[in-house]
Amino acid sequence: MARPWLNVLAQVLPVPLGLLFSGVLVWGATNADWSDTSSNSGNTWTSGSLGLANDSTVPMFRVDNMRPGDTGANCIRIKSNAGFPTALKLYGNSPNWPSNFQSFINLHIEVGSGGASGNCKGFTAHRTAFNGTLDEFMALYTDYRTGLGPWTLAGKxxxxxxxxxxxxxxxxxxxxxxxxxxxxxxxxxxxxxxG
Known part of the structure; x- marks a missing residue:
């Protein structure tokens, strides 16, 4: 049994398919621009670190039986291994401050180079950081904002x-x-x- 509509379909279908196919080829040909790429790979980000230490594991001062006129001194070295320059400050901290006794202890603090904990041999003073009483130091310089300094440490x-x-x-x-x-x-x- 012959199907006449198949003949008609076979004659009509190639024309739209041909138009569609040729349109795709033309579209592809018009979008065939020159192109190239260049990339920069291996990018990473690592945060820096700020490390601060001193060379002492014991108190700088433990003075007993002081008498009027007694004196003493000690040195300490503060070290930075930060990956960037830092601003260093010095301040005091003490619970239950003040007490009247501290006003009779005079402090003279110098910043410089050389020296080590328990040994000021080789210390060279660059400037005086503080000259007053222990009481004044503890009352005036209580945190980073009010601390003595800043002094620059270069870091690593x-x-x-x-x-x-x-x-x-x-x-x-x-x-x-x-x-x-x-x-x-x-x-x-x-x-x-x-900063």
Whole structure:
């Protein structure tokens, strides 16, 4: 049984298919622009670090049986291995401050190079950072914002600053300052990224 519509379909269908196919070829030919690419691979980001240490594991001062006029000094070296320059500051911290006794202990703090914890041999002072009483130091310089400095530490390769802290028990300390102890005093060095 013959199907006449198949003949008609066979004669009509090639024309639209041919037009469609030729349109695709023309479209492809008109979009055949020159092209090239260049890439830069291997990009990574690593955050820096800020490390600060000192060369002492014991207190700089543990003075007993002071008498008016007694003096002493100690050095400490602060080291930075930050991957960028930092601004270093020094401040004090002590619980239950103040007490009247500290006003009779004079402090002279110098910043420089050389020296090490427990040994000021080779220390060279660059400038005076503080000259006053222990009481004034603890009251005025209480955090990074109010601290002494800033001093620049370059960071890696390891850079450091030396500090010499000298004290003197006032010759005019009254009798009421006998058998009295200060509250514990902490000297804190803090470094922040230089901005």
């Amino acid at each position: 390769p390891l850079s450091s600053l030396g500090f010499r802290v000298a004290w003197k028990f006032s010759p005019s300390a009254p009798n009421g300052s006998q058998s009295v102890a200060t509250n514990e005093a902490a000297f804190t060095w803090e470094a922040r990224e230089q």
